[in-house]
Amino acid sequence: MTGDDQKLDVVLEICGISPLPQDKEIMLKNFVTAREQAALLWGVAEARYEEPGLIFSAKL
């Protein structure tokens, strides 16, 4: 198993999700992409000083 495989298994166990064997390949791809997406957004340092509204409204 790769490191990502192991991390995915931990996440699935914590969340109580039991995918079928045939789902694992796509879920691993999704897991890796999800972590890359999150890293990309964490890279936007300017956004760290924003305070999001509790309920987003369309008022800009």
Add this chain to the structure above:
Amino acid sequence: MSEKYLTIADAAVAMRDGTTTSVAITQEILDRTATLNPALGAYVEVTADAALEQAAAADAALADGIDHGPLQGIPLAIKDIIAMREAPTTANSRVLDPEWGKGTDAPVVARLRAAGAVFVGKATTSEFALGLPDPDKGFPIPHNPWNVAHTPAGSSSGTGVAVSAGLALGGLGTDTGGSVRGPASVNGHTGLKVTFGRVPKSGVVPLGFSLDSIGPMARSAYDCALLLEVMAGYDASDPNAADVPVPKYSELLSGDIAGLEIGLPIPYFFEHEKLDPEMKEAVLGAVKQLVDLGARSEEFELPYANEAKDANHIIMVAEAYAYHRNDLVNRWTDYGYATRPTLARGAFYTAGDVAQAQRFRMMWSRLVARAFEKYDVMITPSAPAPAEKASEMTVSRRLLTPNYTGHWNLTGLPAVAVPVGFSTAGLPLSMQVIGKPFAEATVLKVADALQRITDWHLAVPPVEALVAAA
């Protein structure tokens, strides 16, 4: 031209000058649907008897001098995540409680009903407005009427196919990351994502509660205006519904766009390596036509668009995961093969990731608001490319492909997809016009101005021949 391809506006005139009746139009659409729906998969359920009763009532009312406006007697398709009392709401899923919304109208459907609309049936959707068609779940597989081997996009696939193929004169879709504009774009008609809160979304199965919206889909921008002026307005049943006056949108489409300032955001939306050259050329050609009508356009730099796409994804699947969490644990195999791993992505982000996505959202909204201090509208392609082959679509590929629509769900802004031509392969090309909050009239006016001098939105797919050859 046959009645089935009349616009809503044309049909409304024809019903009032005695050229036709709602029953005649509705019957023709039902006949056509009976022939083509098995191949196109536009409808989950056709409510033919009820539709004909509604059409007869609309005709009788008009004969008695009772006129509820242009939607009276107009056959519409309703996406099957929106409650409509004649038929169950399935969300095209085995997971949704069969009792969900049973026998009730969502407020938006009730408003259309009060305006005299006719409901042809419940239109196919991607499962819970998210997955890909799954042949094993027993729901129709929608196909693009311009080439049945290509995707009609999602998630409002059925409404998009129905409008394009003449199986309805208009209809409702929902849009969380592009699900009205995508199908409108690849099926060759007009589709409007409204400002967040503009149309009450109660009575709709949620996907991403802070991103969801209900939008009109029809051949023309003018038809979308006719639909929206009935659909829009506050309703206390939706905590996000905006208490903002509803203009008579159709009366604001003057065709006059002199002096309009158009911003063309670069680099992501016009210089992306995956942007199809034909799409880019068609959109810039349409912008030139708008400039010839008196508008002004210029490119400007809008940073972080790639990140905005991902922020929309993260927030959408996080909110969807919150809704589906228990069923993902207990009913994994009841979801379609593409839906379950997509929903489960919501488990792959940490609480901090989602908070950062929300912080990014506010920053991005501020960047966009700053751009709108200078421009009346922004224009981009509706999608990087025409409809892809259905056989080549995968969950992973969708995640990695650029997207030009989710950015405006993130900000809550109105955006309309407008046909601007065809690729050399004969597939529709589309332009997206984005506006300020509650400026639906402005984006529709720009689309309408273009449609007064072009007829891309009236093009009819060669669907009978394609279906016969498939």
